[in-house]
Amino acid sequence: MEIGNQIRSLRAQRGVTQETMAAALGVLPQTVSKWETGVTAPDIQLLPAISAYFGVTIDALFALTDQQRVERIRNMLWDNRDMEEAVLDREAQFLQDKARREPENGGVWTILAQMENFKARAHRRQAEIYAREALTRTPGDRDAHAELAEAAGLQCPDWYAGTHWAYIDWYKDYIGRHPDDWRAHLWLMDALLQDRRYVEAEAWCERFAKIDHTFRVPDYRARIALAKGDRERAGAIWEQMVRDFPEEWMAWASLGDGMAFEGKYARALECYREARRRQSHPKALVDPLTAMAQLYELMGDIPAAIESNREQIAALRDDWNITCGEEVDAVEREIERLKAKL
Numbered sequence: 001m002e003i004g005n006q007i008r009s010l011r012a013q014r015g016v017t018q019e020t021m022a023a024a025l026g027v028l029p030q031t032v033s034k035w036e037t038g039v040t041a042p043d044i045q046l047l048p049a050i051s052a053y054f055g056v057t058i059d060a061l062f063a064l065t066d067q068q069r070v071e072r073i074r075n076m077l078w079d080n081r082d083m084e085e086a087v088l089d090r091e092a093q094f095l096q097d098k099a100r101r102e103p104e105n106g107g108v109w110t111i112l113a114q115m116e117n118f119k120a121r122a123h124r125r126q127a128e129i130y131a132r133e134a135l136t137r138t139p140g141d142r143d144a145h146a147e148l149a150e151a152a153g154l155q156c157p158d159w160y161a162g163t164h165w166a167y168i169d170w171y172k173d174y175i176g177r178h179p180d181d182w183r184a185h186l187w188l189m190d191a192l193l194q195d196r197r198y199v200e201a202e203a204w205c206e207r208f209a210k211i212d213h214t215f216r217v218p219d220y221r222a223r224i225a226l227a228k229g230d231r232e233r234a235g236a237i238w239e240q241m242v243r244d245f246p247e248e249w250m251a252w253a254s255l256g257d258g259m260a261f262e263g264k265y266a267r268a269l270e271c272y273r274e275a276r277r278r279q280s281h282p283k284a285l286v287d288p289l290t291a292m293a294q295l296y297e298l299m300g301d302i303p304a305a306i307e308s309n310r311e312q313i314a315a316l317r318d319d320w321n322i323t324c325g326e327e328v329d330a331v332e333r334e335i336e337r338l339k340a341k342l
Contacts, residue, residue, distance in 0.1 A: 006063045008036040010054045025049055066098060073111060077118050079325030088115060127151035155194075164191040182212050189220055193227050201227075215241050215251035222258055231262055242271075249278040253288055265295050281319070286312045293334065302341050309335045 011021055011032075018032040025032075025046065034040045042050060051058045059069065073091050076083065092115055099108045131148035134141050171188040178184060185208040192201040201224050209217045218241040226234035238258040245251040256271030272288040272295075279285075293308035312331050316322040 002038070002063070003041055003061055004036045004038045006061055007032070007042075007050065010056065010061075011036075014054065021053065024053055069094065070098075070108070070111065073115070077111075077114050078327070081326045081329060082122055083118075085119075088119060091115065124151045124153075163195045165195075167191055168195070168197075180211060182208070182216070185212070186216065186220070189224075193223060196227070198224060198228050215245040215248050215254065218244070219251070219254045226258065226261055234258060235262065247278060249275045252278060253291075256288065256291060260291065260295060265299055269295055286315050289315060297338065302338050306335055306338050309338070 011018070018036070019029045022029040022032045027046075031040075035042055047058050047061060051061055054061075064072070069091075073095070076087075076091070092112065095108050095112050095115070099105065099112070102108065127147060128151040131144045131151060134144035135148065138144065168188065168191050171184055171191070175181065175184050175188065185204065189201050189204050189208070192198075192204065201220075205217065205220045205224060208220070218237050222234040222237035222241070225231075225237060235258065238255045242251050242255050252271050252275035256268045256275060259265070259268035259271055269292055272292045276288045279288075289308050289312045293305045293312070296302070296305035296308060309331050313328060316328060316331075322328060
């Protein structure tokens, strides 16, 4: 991404001198010279004017390869909470064009899905704000309650409402074609549990047991038992799971989930701490710390919740060298929210 070389090439193609270009942009000729020799780079605020002068996009100034642009889009979606619709639309068009040129490139479609979900999250956040404002002004507004629930991802308790029929049928067909994709089995069982189709979930769990011999099978057996109301059996399965897979940190995290589901918060905290302890370096995920922060808040220990969030920021920095962007900003917002409760 040598912007200086690109500016020099575009200027030569247009047949203008450094002096002429500098005058058009309101800078000194020496400034243009420094750009082209790589001594300095144009100020970001000048990029729109430079792109307009040459009649190219800002991206063209950087001469990005497709792979570089794809990587930049991934980083944009990861590091930002909000972006202008125009920026998202422009990058979506690039990805759609690339998908047409490379019909077998599934990765492009994945990023397009990530982009649409990015937009959807932003729209849901805004919908939640609007619905809360409506209820503030008109308490008891039936439609506002419904919109707020949808924005928050809540489902109507009626059996027929909010079900995942099409999603479940698609995954059943997908697994028929790709029976060794263990993640597909988990997503299918999750959907069946959310739709309270427990008998089917049990059947699929036993099918899953034929291809998977990890902690995941007892984990889902316990989740199904808990969903059916058999808390004692669920707890026994989870506890046996960590005895069978003591070195697997995700088994401990799953036991923590189970204890949290049952309202056994102190035991859940112990499990999440054990999960964190057993993670290899760099620590795989900060999920146990996220769960611990929420549990401390539920238990009324706000200072401990704040400290767990601070540990997340330290872990992101020390384990993954992540010091900015939405992943850090989201935790910072949580800390500020919790401080307001003190």
